[in-house]
Amino acid sequence: MFILLALYDIATVVIFLFALPKILWDYVFRSKYRSVLVEKLGLRMPQLKPSDKPLIWVHAVSLGEFKAVSYLLHIWRKELPQLRLFVTHGTLTGYKQAEKEFGNHLEHAMLPIDLPFNSKRLIKSLKPKALIHVESDLWPGYLLRAKKSGCQCYVINAKFSDKSAQRMLSFKQLTKPLLIDPIDLFCLKSVHEERFLKQIGASHFEVTGNIKWDHPYPTPDSMNLAALRQRLCLSASNKLVVAASTHSGEELAILESLKKDLLAGKFQLVIVPRHPERFRRVLTLVKSMGFHAFAYSEASTVTNEAKKRAQVIIIDTMGMMLECYALSQCALVGGSWEPIGGHNILEPLAMGIATFYGPYMHNQKEMHEMATLYNAASQISIYEISEAVEKTIAMKSGLDERRKNAEKMLASCSGSVKRTDMLLRNSWKEKGIL
Secondary structure (H helix, E strand, C coil): CHHHHHHHHHHHHHHHHHHHHHHHHHHHHCCCCCCCHHHHCCCCCCCCCCCCCCEEEEECCCHHHHHHHHHHHHHHHHHCCCCEEEEEECCHHHHHHHHHHHHHHCEEEECCCCCHHHHHHHHHHHCCCEEEEECCCCCHHHHHHHHHCCCEEEEEEECCCHHHHHHHHHCHHHHHHHHHCCCCEEEECCHHHHHHHHHHCCCCEEECCCHHHHCCCCCCCHHHHHHHHHHHCCCCCCCEEEEEEECCCHHHHHHHHHHHHHHCCCCEEEEEECCHHHHHHHHHHHHHCCCCEEEHHHHHHCCHHHHHHCCEEECCCCCCHHHHHHHCCEEEECCCCCCCCCCCCHHHHHCCCEEEECCCCCCCHHHHHHHHHCCCCEECCHHHHHHHHHHHHHCCCCHHHHHHHHHHHHHHCCCHHHHHHHHHHHHHHHCCCC
């Protein structure tokens, strides 16, 4: 194990040195990492308040992972005050969501790149009793050094795409001791992950279900929605379509598909890009295609006439997805028309709006299978978007049935948070953490 970790450390340092020019280029010219580069590089380590409580370290790499685990964090803060919770993020979107949801009631920070001097310093500083990875963002340096320090290691809502599972199986002699063996317990999303872990030779796992199914998606406050309508100059009769969590290539394809209807004024398109560093580029793209458009952040400087004339609105502020869903008639969930793997379709379904996604859902297999089984959402090609949206906007009946199907689907998969919580607490009691 020591030899493998040493080789991994050497490899990460070499890769980092080659990647550093690209990181700095993105920082200077693409505004990526603009507010977090110092933390990502480990030049400034997280500063925690002094405490004697056992520390539970939760790593939720991005927005989706943090939203998934946030319900458990709320439960633990309320029911387990004897524990200290600390969360790390890999992206600014997750960090901002934690700030919005918990304010200063949760200690959290960006996770420094998994270089040996970073992982050694952070683990020595935290002295964690338990390390919980959410879904699949596992880093051998942090994992093995945490394990060596006596920390219990877990993965909750564990998922492995077909591609990543095959890659790990192909290099089993490396991946098993570095990523699988150090984990004390995997809490799995579905039987897809169970099959993979059996193939790789793991035995420490339980199928607990997808904790995202249990997430209590709040209905946005009516006053907030009214304020958003006023800011965007939307009347109650405005028909909106939201393209959510979109990636490069998807905005162009969606805009081309809906161009005729948008120019005819049948509805307005709200685009919420997945990554903040792309906000300005997406707005530039939209305007270059001849659409009238404005960004949420500049709404106070745009005239009401220009807002009413706009065919496209870009949401360039984090944490507004649910409000956008609540104001829309239908959702196009991105990451699925490019080979990204898909994103969370439960949010728009919980909001009761018609939901569509593309053919690339290999990271969200369970959601796709359940949505198909219950006829709660539709998987369509990029060429079917225009017809699907137009029919939904014009539909006078039939949407209520879809809403009921979505409610049945969500209800059928409840209980995963309770199962995950119970397994973790039992393990913590057994190990003397509780």
